[in-house]
Amino acid sequence: MSAASKKAVPFKWVALGIAVVALLLAGVVSYYASANPDGLEYVAGKTGFLDSASEHGAADGPLADYGTKGVDNERLSGGFAGVIGTVVVLVLAGGLALVVRRRSAKSDEA
Amino acid sequence: MHVPDGFLDAPTSIATGAVAVVAVGVALRGARRELDDKTAPLAGLVAAFVFATQMLNFPVGAGTSGHLMGGALAAVLVGPWTGVLCVSVVLIVQSLLFADGGITALGTNILLMAVTTVVVGWFVSRVLIKLLPKRVGLVAPAAAIGAFLSVPAAAAVFTALYAVGGTADISLTTLATAMLGWHTVIGLGEGAITFLAVGAILSVRPDLVYAARGVIAERDLVIKPKESVA
Numbered sequence: 441m442s443a444a445s446k447k448a449v450p451f452k453w454v455a456l457g458i459a460v461v462a463l464l465l466a467g468v469v470s471y472y473a474s475a476n477p478d479g480l481e482y483v484a485g486k487t488g489f490l491d492s493a494s495e496h497g498a499a500d501g502p503l504a505d506y507g508t509k510g511v512d513n514e515r516l517s518g519g520f521a522g523v524i525g526t527v528v529v530l531v532l533a534g535g536l537a538l539v540v541r542r543r544s545a546k547s548d549e550a
Numbered sequence: 551m552h553v554p555d556g557f558l559d560a561p562t563s564i565a566t567g568a569v570a571v572v573a574v575g576v577a578l579r580g581a582r583r584e585l586d587d588k589t590a591p592l593a594g595l596v597a598a599f600v601f602a603t604q605m606l607n608f609p610v611g612a613g614t615s616g617h618l619m620g621g622a623l624a625a626v627l628v629g630p631w632t633g634v635l636c637v638s639v640v641l642i643v644q645s646l647l648f649a650d651g652g653i654t655a656l657g658t659n660i661l662l663m664a665v666t667t668v669v670v671g672w673f674v675s676r677v678l679i680k681l682l683p684k685r686v687g688l689v690a691p692a693a694a695i696g697a698f699l700s701v702p703a704a705a706a707v708f709t710a711l712y713a714v715g716g717t718a719d720i721s722l723t724t725l726a727t728a729m730l731g732w733h734t735v736i737g738l739g740e741g742a743i744t745f746l747a748v749g750a751i752l753s754v755r756p757d758l759v760y761a762a763r764g765v766i767a768e769r770d771l772v773i774k775p776k777e778s779v780a
Contacts, residue, residue, distance in 0.1 A: 448754075448755055448757070449754045449755055451588060451755070451758070454751070454754055454755050454758060455591060455592070455595055457754075458595040458596070458598075458599055459595060459598065461599065461602075462595070462598045462599045462601070462602040462603075463602070465599075465602040465603060465605070465606060466601065466602035466605055469606060470602075470605040470606060473605060473606045473607045473608070473615075473617075474607040474608055474609040474615035475607070475615075476607065476609060476613050476614055476615040477613070477614060477615065478551065478552075478607060478614070478615050478616055478617060478736075479551060479610070479614060479615075479616050479705070479729070479732040479733050479736050480551045480552070480553065480708065480729070482612075482613065482614040482615075482732065483725065483728040483729050483732060484557070486728060487720050487721070487724055487725050487728060488718065488720055489557065489716065489717070489718035489720050491718075492556045492557055492717045492718045493554035493555065493556045493557060493652075494554070494555045494556035494652075495555075496554065496555065496649040496652060496653070497555070497649075497652075497653045498645070498646055498647070498648075498649040498653065499649045501646075501647065501648075501649060503647050503648050504648060504649040505648065505649055505650070506605060506648055506650070521648070522602065522605055524647075525601055525602075525605075525643060525644075525647065525648060526598045526601055526602050527598075528643055528647065529594075529597050529598045529600075529601040529639055529640055529643050530594045530595065530597065530598035531594070532594075532597075532639050532643065533593055533594045533596075533597030533598070533635065533636050533639040533640075534590065534591055534593065534594020534595070534597070534598075535594070536593075536635060536639065537581070537585050537589070537590035537591070537593035537594055537632065537635070538590045538591075538594075540578055540581050540582055540585055540590075540635075541582065541585035541586055541587065541589070541590040542582055542583070542585065542586060543587070
């Protein structure tokens, strides 16, 4: 906040920064995430309705449960899955936003 | 909080599916006002960031973990309608590609994690930003409080849905207490991550933070030309 300088950081650098951070989190840091059940899963187990969950229709998919099928190394398997997911979400959400946006007459590059 | 198939009965899942379709449809219309050539790519990046951060389960004690939901974060960064779209895309990809969150429960998950968290997170942070002194430094704390409250709110909605259409015969009081208790703790993580992410963007480009626009305009007296009227 102290460096509220007049010249703003170019948008492309901000965009690149977010993309790099997201890819590192999904591709590398995710390996160190807690493997414990999340809040809902834990409560379902404790309360006694976890068994009512049925098998997921995509449970045999190539990226099911954030692992890459055919990659044995756990670190790589999860890392690939994370990177692929991040890129897929970026393309889908970014593409959707580009379609939905209002178009300005002039395209301003920043 | 990804609800798997089977937790809720078919009528409830169909109902939440219908609500989700309507919500996403309305969001598609609303997002048009929020998105332009600059913010559209930003929306894609925010969705990607939410996906990545959702992979990072953090321990909250007693063998439980939590992860970011991201609705409040996305709403504050790119606007509430776009926020609903961002988190919905994340949930659809997670369900279809990663088998995380049931396919018949997709509507439920969108209702919980895309709609509820955006509505609560956006409303709370918006009210706080309006009430607090107009300082850019207060936007991130406001977002964090909205994010914190959005998580127990989603837990409350899940409990209500379970009361209507839960498939197992369990004590609803036990369920409500456990869901709200744990998700209040998880909400602290949601608030912390939201604070850091919003704070990071604010420190480099406050003008890119949707919820901070009014604050900056008032502070610097910048008159922004309206984009094309058509």
